[in-house]
Amino acid sequence: MERVPITKEGYEVLKKELVHLKSVERPENIKAIEEARAHGDLSENAEFEAAKDRQGFIEARINELGYKLGNADIIDPDKLPKDRAVFGCSVVLENVDTGEDVEYQLVGPDESNIEEGRISVSSPLGKAIIGKQPGQEVILQAPGGKRCYELVEIL
Known part of the structure; x- marks a missing residue:
């Protein structure tokens, strides 16, 4: 199971x-x-x-x-290490092209809600974020082309 x-x-x-x-x-x-x-x-x-x-x-x-x-x-996000992006943590990403910051919490598929800032770890962006450390680049292959973010902070 x-x-x-x-x-x-x-x-x-x-x-x-x-x-x-x-x-x-x-x-x-x-x-x-x-x-x-x-x-x-x-x-x-x-x-x-x-x-x-x-x-x-x-x-x-x-x-x-x-x-x-x-x-x-x-999984209790408060008990997770803050050195890399893992399930349950919240992250701040900066769009490299626009300089705009966005904050997301990495959650399971049943909890995801983009309007509330919760994205699934199984989504393309969630998969790109998992395992990254602050300062690292997050690259997403979106339908409209490649998007680049920098992982600014793990909350």
């Missing part, structure tokens, strides 16, 4: 979603199925079909979250 790195915060978000699906979404959906069944002929009952489709989605997501939580390898 492959262990998937995740921060404690990311783990808690997935766990909260799983609890919500089991305690709120699933019971509401079961009720919706029962109400749709009460309307009679199931062969032409759109509410019943929609509720059954929703049930399939809920159960699949519960299974997916259970798998992810079961294989999660919780």
Whole structure:
């Protein structure tokens, strides 16, 4: 079984979603199925079909979250060395062409959110950053061409 790195915060978000699906979404959906069944002929009952489709989605997501939580390898960024970029750390990159600084936290695929400054270690930029030390160049082959950054600081 492959262990998937995740921060404690990311783990808690997935766990909260799983609890919500089991305690709120699933019971509401079961009720919706029962109400749709009460309307009679199931062969032409759109509410019943929609509720059954929703049930399939809920159960699949519960299974997916259970798998992810079961294989999660919780990593505490505060206990990691700050001499090189590793999972969980935050980094400041300077765009060599523009001089603009950006800050990212390196997280697992389930936690990534570019708007919140969290990028996956399995993304092209995440892979380029991992293992680098302050002062080193980070080169990203982007669809629009090569981008160069300097790793300024590991937070």
